[in-house]
Amino acid sequence: MSRRIVAVAGATTVLVLIAFLVPLLILVRQIALTRATAAANASAQTVVTVLLTVASVDEARLGVDTVNTSGPLRTTVFYPDGTQLGAPAAVNADVLLARSQRQSFDTSATEGRAVYLAVDLGHGPCCVVVRTFVPQAQVDAGVLPASMILIGLAVVLLLAALLIARVLARSLVRPLLAVADVAHGLHDGDLSRRAEPTGPAEIAAIGTTLNGLAARIDLLLRTERETVADLSHRVRTPLTALRLNVEALNDPEEAERLAVDVDAVERSVSHVIEQARLPSRRASTGDLAGAVRRRLEFWSVLAKEQGRDVEVSVPGVEVPVRVAQDRIEATLDALVGNVFAHTPAATPFAVRVDAGRPPGVPPRLTVQDAGPGLAGPGLVERGRSGAGSTGLGLDIARRTGEACGGSLTVSAVADRPPHGLRAVVTFGPAAPPAG
Secondary structure (H helix, E strand, C coil): CHHHHHHHHHHHHHHHHHHHHHHHHHHHHHHHHHHHHHHHHHHHHHHHHHHHHCCCHHHHHHHHHHHHHCCCCEEEEECCCCCEEECCCCCCHHHHHHHHHCCCEEEECCCEEEEEEEECCCCCCCCEEEEEEEEHHHHCCCHHHHHHHHHHHHHHHHHHHHHHHHHHHHHHHHHHHHHHHHHHHHHCCCCCCCCCCCCCHHHHHHHHHHHHHHHHHHHHHHHHHHHHHHHHHHCHHHHHHHHHHHHCCCCHHHHHHHHHHHHHHHHHHHHHHHHHHCCCCCCCCEEHHHHHHHHHHHHHHHHHHCCCCEEEECCCCCCEECCCHHHHHHHHHHHHHHHHHHCCCCCCEEEEEECCCCCCCCCEEEEEECCCCCCCHHHHCCCCCCCCCCCCHHHHHHHHHHHCCCEEEEEECCCCCCCCEEEEEECCCCCCCCC
């Protein structure tokens, strides 16, 4: 924006300067021509005065030579009988025109400017022609310096206009950049950022509106977090009842196994309450490989009970991504949970983590099964389900990928039934190594 303002100011200034500079240069040229013509007329009139006051041609010759030696102009006197006084010159059409028409005029020549005066000395029917020639160098004297001064002044004015436009542009752009910086901070999750309403009234109004929007977002998020925390807390009551029922079971092994599951659910609820009550913060970094290994310990037990073969390919090193650890685990749980919920028992599945190598290749999480696949492409959308579930599993994975600049890709494994389903979560550009 700053460059555009300076460019517009510069273009406008150039147009104005051209509108004034061109006529001024033409005027300088015209003034120089008028001055040279006036000097030639003055010199010719002096010679005419000499011719009218002397009695002989020799005296006239002396007077003409004196006038020629007093300046750069050259004057020639053409008598009807062919006699010439002063600077040598050929009898051209202009001399003949002045003599025949008894007219006085000035003309432009290739080498300069010439003034012709027809003088009747009373010695015969024909008149004497006085010609004063001004060399082109004399005509152009002073034109170049004056033109250079005007052009230099125009350049100075243009530079001054660009400097003033730059200062004004900065005064306009600086408040906008400050507002944009606050907007970026809000985008990154720092809801405490506020803009300082400065600059012109319109820009200050933008800052004030942005502050109001940030405050409103902060209020809505706080309300939502408290609502989620309250709802999660209400789940504790049925969990407590469920725990009591589990403890009342007669089979100790079954009671212990169910108690472990109840504990896992209770920990998840507690974690939701804690996370909901935390203030908004910037996205953190998590270990994709570590999160997948940890959650697969849980899912492997369920897979063994249902007779599912699990193929796991996870690097033994950290795979850092720009997603919080709990969100990575929630993504894996959503994808593997879909396998258990929507495929028959004993259906195998595979989990693979690509470490983001070579450099520049983003890390990926792939969950693939040999089940029937999706009933339709629209089931990827939030809230859509073909099996009576909430329809949030794939949407959770999609939002996790998009939150760090990645994506979710869902595709069929085979062209013929059973299709199988492959879900690939790309985590955006690889994060720098931890530590």
